[in-house]
Each structure stands twice: as structure tokens, then as C-alpha cells.
């Protein structure tokens with residue numbers, strides 16, 4: 001099991017629950033800075049292995065992985081811009097900074113494998129094959145969206161692409177995803193399920209109930225906890241008695257791994273191991289993938305629970321910058337290639353915006369179709 005110094009659980013003695021006001025960002029800042037310093041040092045040690053992994057991976061696949069990461073970033077930066085212009089209404093949760101998790105894990109799947117996630121779903125939807133046009137039009141609430149403009153940001157979905165949402169109830173998708181894996185096993189379809197959720201969902205009963213059943217019934221599922229360290233404005237250390245989420249799987253005798261979510265090749269390696277376990281032995285895995293959310297919880301988050309310095313510190317180990325650095329050192333791509341990939345992503349995003357702008361709003365006759373109550 002891959003472990004890092006940064007996962008060591010806190011030595012703090014249990015303290016009485018206090019009714020005092022939440023700690024200010026400044027006062028818990030030092031501990032958080034120490035964690036990122038440790039992760040940086042750990043990554044530097046591991047960098048050689050990332051380069052080795054790159055050398056063993058097909059160049060075309062590496063290009064596609066980088067393209068999808070850059071597309072996710074450029075697409076969401078544009079989504080934030082048009083949101084501020086009032087073109088997108090309702091909630092909008094961005095994935096900026098977490099791209100290595102979706103790309104590293106999902107690009108290790110077969111096309112007919114299944115994916116389910118939370119409301120932070122735009123990038124996962126695109127990696128699963130839903131066109132950027134259909135995702136952007138969905139954000140705009142337009143007819144050309146992947147669910148005809150009736151789902152919006154939180155509810156991307158496509159049966160054709162085996163992408164089962166986009167869920168707004170924290171942890172809700174863990175139960176549904178477990179059911180999907182049960183169905184795949186029952187029907188002997190050979191499909192593997194990837195089920196993403198945030199670290200705050202781990203405190204819910206459904207996480208524990210689902211993991212217990214998945215191990216008991218030997219389900220082909222990979223639970224991916226995207227630990228971006230915050231659940232809305234609450235940091236993990238204020239809400240969870242242990243920092244070590246991967247270890248929780250051991251209560252159910254389930255395979256588990258801690259992964260650096262800023263390192264796309266490390267995520268891919270861990271995902272490949274878990275997918276093999278699911279496909280060949282029909283066994284579940286819990287992956288805790290540690291990353292960091294650069295943006296607010298949603299577009300309406302003022303972000304006064306953390307400092308700018310903390311965000312900047314994590315951005316020093318940006319997953320796209322780290323990947324490009326290693327690709328360059330391994331002499332796979334040059335700065336010119338990186339620029340071409342970026343331009344391609346900008347172009348795809350431009351097309352998506354044009355499509356969304358031109359697409360009509362759903363007609364009134366659509367109001368009650370596909371609605372179940």
C-alpha cells in the first residue's frame with residue numbers, strides 16, 4: 001500500500017467538543033502549510049518514478065491525458081467567466097486543481113465501464129466522452145445540453161456514455177454506485193464502476209453501509225474519495241477525527257491505497273491496480289486521492305475560511321505543471337507541443353460556448369417529460 005508521511009494521523013489527544021467559534025484560517029494555516037511542504041518533499045523523491053511511468057506509457061495516450069487535463073482547466077475557467085456574466089444560473093461547482101484525479105483514473109477504464117460522481121461533475125462528464133458542447137449547453141440550461149438543459153451544472157448524465165450523474169445529495173451516489181456494481185455483477189456484464197465522492201461524504205452512514213456490502217458481496221467497484229481537504233467552508237481536520245481516510249476501508253477488510261492527487265501518473269497506477277482487482281477478482285477498492293480545491297466550494301463562496309497563501313502554496317504543485325515538467329524531462333513533449341495542446345483546448349471551449357449560446361432554451365412541452373416523482 002502506498003503511503004506518505006503526509007497521511008500520518010494526527011497525534012493530538014482527544015479534546016472536548018467546544019462551542020467556541022470556528023478557528024480562523026490563519027490559526028490552522030501552519031498545520032496545513034506543513035502538510036503541503038511534506039507532500040512537496042515526498043513528490044520530489046517520487047518524481048523519478050513518475051518519469052519512469054511516463055517512459056512506459058504510450059505517447060498518444062500521454063498526449064490525450066494532458067489534453068483532457070488542459071481542456072478541463074480551460075473549459076472551467078471559461079465557465080467561471082460566463083457564470084459571472086450571468087449566462088449560467090444556479091449552482092456551479094468547479095473542479096480546477098483536481099483534474100489529475102478524473103483523468104488518471106477514468107482513462108484507465110474500458111469505454112463501457114460505469115462512472116458516477118457528485119455535483120462537481122463537468123470534467124468527469126467530458127472525460128467519459130460527453131462532448132464539451134453538450135456539457136456547456138447543460139450549464140447554460142439549453143436544449144442542446146446532455147440532459148436537454150433540465151439538469152444544469154450538478155446533473156450531467158448520459159446513459160450512452162455510461163455516465164450516471166452528477167448528484168447533489170452528499171454521499172447519495174455512493175449507495176447508487178454500489179447498486180450499479182451489484183447490477184453489473186448480477187448481469188455478468190464485466191463492467192467496472194468508478195464511484196467518486198468528496199472527503200466530507202465519508203462521515204455519512206451511507207459510505208460505511210456501502211463499503212460493508214461491497215466487500216461482503218465482492219462487488220467490482222472502485223470508491224474514489226477526492227480529498228480536496230474542504231467540505232464547503234469546513235476543513236477536514238475540523239470535521240473528521242482522523243486524516244487517514246484510506247485506512248477506514250480496513251474496517252471492512254477492503255483493499256485501499258492513499259494516492260497523491262496532484263500526480264496524474266500515480267493516480268493512473270493506483271487506478272490500474274484497483275481496476276484489475278475489480279475486473280479479475282470482482283473485489284472492491286477504496287482509493288483516497290489527496291488534492292486541493294483552488295476555487296470556492298461553488299461560484300457563490302466568498303472563501304473567508306482560508307488564506308490566499310494556503311491556496312498559492314498548493315498551486316506550486318499544480319497537477320498540470322507537474323505533468324508537463326515530467327513529460328519535458330522524459331523528452332516526450334516540448335513547450336511547443338504544450339502550446340499546441342493548449343490552443344486545441346481553447347478552440348474546443350470556444351466551440352462549446354458558441355454552441356451553448358446558439359442552442360434554444362427547452363420548450364414548454366418538455367416541462368414534464370423525464371420527470372419522476
Ligand SMILES: Cc1ncc(C[n+]2csc(CCOP(=O)(O)OP(=O)(O)O)c2C)c(N)n1
Pocket residue numbers: 118120168169170171197198199200201202228230231232293297
Ligand atoms: C446530505 C447532504 N448534506 C449536506 C449537503 C450540503 N452540502 C453540499 S456540498 C457539501 C460539502 C461536501 O464536501 P465534499 O464531500 O468534501 O465534496 P467537495 O465539495 O469538496 O467536492 C455540503 C455539506 C448536501 N448537499 N447533502
Ligand SMILES: [Mg+2]
Pocket residue numbers: 198199200226227228229230231232
Ligand atoms: Mg471536499
